[in-house]
Amino acid sequence: MKEVKVLLKDDEIPRQWYNVQADLPTPMPPPLHPGTGQPLAPEDMARIFPMNLIEQEMSLERWIDIPEEVLEKLLLWRPSPLSRAYNFERILDSPVKIYYKNEGLSPAGSHKPNTAVAQAYYNKIFGIKRISTETGAGQWGSALSMACNMFGIECRVFMVRVSYDQKPYRRLMMQTWGADCFPSPSEITETGRRILADNPDSPGSLGIAISEAIEDIMDKEDCRYALGSVLNHVVLHQTIIGLEAHRQMEKIGVYPDVVIGCAGGGSNFAGLALPFVRDKIHGREVSVVAAEPTSCPTLTRGPYAYDFGDLAMTTPLLAMYTLGHDYVPAPIHAGGLRYHGMAPIVSHLVKERLVEPRAYNQLETFDAGVKWARAEGFIPAPETNHAIAAVVEEARRAKEEGREKTILFNWSGHGLVDLASYDAYLSGKLVNYSLPDEDIKRAKETVSRFPKP
Amino acid sequence: MKRFDSLMTRCPKLGNEVTFSYCRVEQRNFPCTRIISCWPSLPVAAWLRETYPPEVLKSLGEQPSGDRLSIIFQTLESLKKKPGAGEKGGGQ
The missing domain is CATH 3.40.50.1100 (Rossmann fold)
Structure with missing residues (x-):
């Protein structure tokens, strides 16, 4: 055998x-x-x-x-x-x-519990009573919830609203392990309340969820934040x-x-x-x-x-993305790497x-x-x-x-x-979309108006 | 661009699928900073240039772009600037 x-x-x-x-x-x-x-x-x-x-x-x-x-x-x-x-x-x-x-x-x-357990332990011996974090799809949030429960620490997870609605099982895992899981933006923080006041249907973002988690622990001696990557x-x-x-x-x-x-x-x-x-x-x-x-x-x-900020710059290179990868120019080093x-x-x-x-x-x-x-x-x-x-x-x-x-x-x-992801793939909803010819023509016209190198 | 709203892709920030309509508003009603690289076959850059003036694009480009450490420390800085903040806290 x-x-x-x-x-x-x-x-x-x-x-x-x-x-x-x-x-x-x-x-x-x-x-x-x-x-x-x-x-x-x-x-x-x-x-x-x-x-x-x-x-x-x-x-x-x-x-x-x-x-x-x-x-x-x-x-x-x-x-x-x-x-x-x-x-x-x-x-x-x-x-x-x-x-x-x-x-x-x-x-x-x-793999996330490998660090969640260690982080919960070090927080515990430092005297921390509550850890807050953010999560997208919930892999990190669920791991930390489990680890906090193991060491008797409260855990609050701010889960991006669009994921919270789409990933009920990870939310339920967190709740089963005793954590409080809030859809972000939430009513728990000033940041969340302000965003909800502007747009009650806000789908949230990772940035908002991080801000909420940080705000939640600020100026509280026995609370800290945890990051899973x-x-x-x-x-x-x-x-x-x-x-x-x-x-x-x-x-x-x-x-x-x-x-x-x-x-x-x-x-x-x-x-x-x-x-x-x-x-x-x-x-x-x-x-x-x-x-x-x-x-x-x-x-x-x-x-x-290049990221979003480069759009405001005079470089025309980013525009090439409009036409897909075939049009990405030869590598040119930007001023600084953005990781x-x-x-x-x-x-x-x-x-x-x-x-x-x-x-x-x-x-x-x-x-x-x-x-x-x-x-x-x-x-x-x-x-x-x-x-x-x-x-x-x-x-x-x-x-x-x-x-x-x-x-x-x-x-x-x-x-x-994550079977919803497989469903999206198997049902053909995930596609490498190709632009129709008329869109390529239109994009080319737009690019032609951009500054030239 | 709304005609592309129902197209779906995997969001590298969140780890689940999102529609293009989400990417258009991810950044507090403004487009996600990764919208260009996540949708390489859509005319996103051209649309952004046509829709937003350069100063808005510049300001959006200066927002934390998904780098968690940047978001964490920028949030920390902004919270510290609030009246009454920073009087407590610190380690043990």
């Missing part, structure tokens, strides 16, 4: 998190305060995060002990299995071995995924040629990848791939990622060429996800589908090159609460 799962015993769970900052060939630039442009100081963060997490945020120590109380909670579902995807390999018909870390087995169904300490907590995977692969005498994760905020990708990035820094041959959506090309097109929500560590690793970013459009990711579900059974979260699309591409390349490859990727969460 073929071995499908590689398991670690409870007492083999990693006892320390890995901080890649200790091994970076060049140090990361300090995070800047968006208001002052000066490096962020611990006191800037102290109003929103507990000092013990701020210390982790700033730490350059290579290894940081995982507290026993955190390990006890993580052991409810960790170590997560490393599984071999034999069935998926078969349908890809390519000389690849595919291994994946199944992070969908956590109670909340994703982007920050260094979040990435740190997620490295338990890669550290486990490293041990599991060692157990079976295998080492990956390619490590893949999906990168939205970057934490699940970094969580799997960083221990292997460490090997790469020390000379080991391994490709590390961050898969992101083409609609949010933070890494793949970072230097050219929209990606973990700075991941951006830095891309800049150092230790990580290769790749972008996939929504239809190819769902196509890959459906193929996966039909082969391996587990229905992936839509974000996870980006990593699977990268696996598919890597398998195709291996076939073309006639080269055997071992692929490791992070199966970051299940999609059982």
Whole structure:
């Protein structure tokens, strides 16, 4: 019988998190305060995060002990299995071995609890009684709700109204774990009340929900805010995924040629990848791939990622987007990179060429996800589908090159609460819309009036 | 642009599907800062230029654009400026 799962015993769970900052060939630039442009100081963060997490945020120590109380909670579902995807390999018909870390087995169904549990614990020992946060579709909100409940902390989640209405199950998960989940804009904060007064039907936005969560904890000594992505300490907590995977692969005498994760905020990708990035820094041959959506090309097109503000500038380049990707001009570096929500560590690793970013459009990711579900059974979260699309591409390349490859990727969460997304895909509502000829003609005419370089 | 309102895409900020009508008003009745990259095949940039004067576009471009840290610290700054704010708080 073929071995499908590689398991670690409870007492083999990693006892320390890995901080890649200790091994970076060049140090990361300090995070800047968006208001002052000066490096962020611990006191800037102290109003929103507990000092013990701020210390982790700033730490350059290579290894940081995982507290026993955190390990006890993580052991409810960790170590997560490393599984071999034999069935998926078969349908890809390519000389690849595919291994994946199944992070969908956590109670909340994703990798998010790895940091939620740690953050709830550090808030608890700092004396915090209530944590507020924002959430979009609810993956983070539900993970934090569960973690706060584990440590007896109150939890308030401001969930963007449009998601609140569309994702009742994640809201119910939060409520089941004892959290208060409010549709944002809400009547709880001044920000929310002001927006509702202007527009009672406001669908909300992530920006509004963040503002509400911050306002909710401001000037309250025993309340803090929590964030489930982007920050260094979040990435740190997620490295338990890669550290486990490293041990599991060692157990079976295998080492990956390619490590893949999906990168939205970057934490699940970094969580799997960083221990292997460490090997790469020390000379080991391994490709590390961050898969992101083409609609949010933070890494793949970072230097050219013009945003809304550029419309007001004299550059005509943005106008080219009106005509679709065929018309995007040759890369031209903008004055400064704008990284929209990606973990700075991941951006830095891309800049150092230790990580290769790749972008996939929504239809190819769902196509890959459906193929996966039909082969391996587990229905992936839509974000996870980006990593699977990268696996598919890597398998195709291996076939073309006639080269055997071992692929490791992070199966970051299940999609059982995201079936509406699958419905949108399967019913053809998600399309890569192409402009009719007359619209292209009209857009060309409009572009012709823009300033020329 | 309203004729595109029912088209649907996956929102990278929220993690669920939204219609184009949401993207048009996401930023407190103004378009989402990511509307251009999320809808590459629609004539969004041309529409924005035709609909909003440069100073409005500039001001919208200066809003936090989905970078959570920027939003967090800009919110913090604005709350600190309120009368009576900042008298309490800090760590333990």
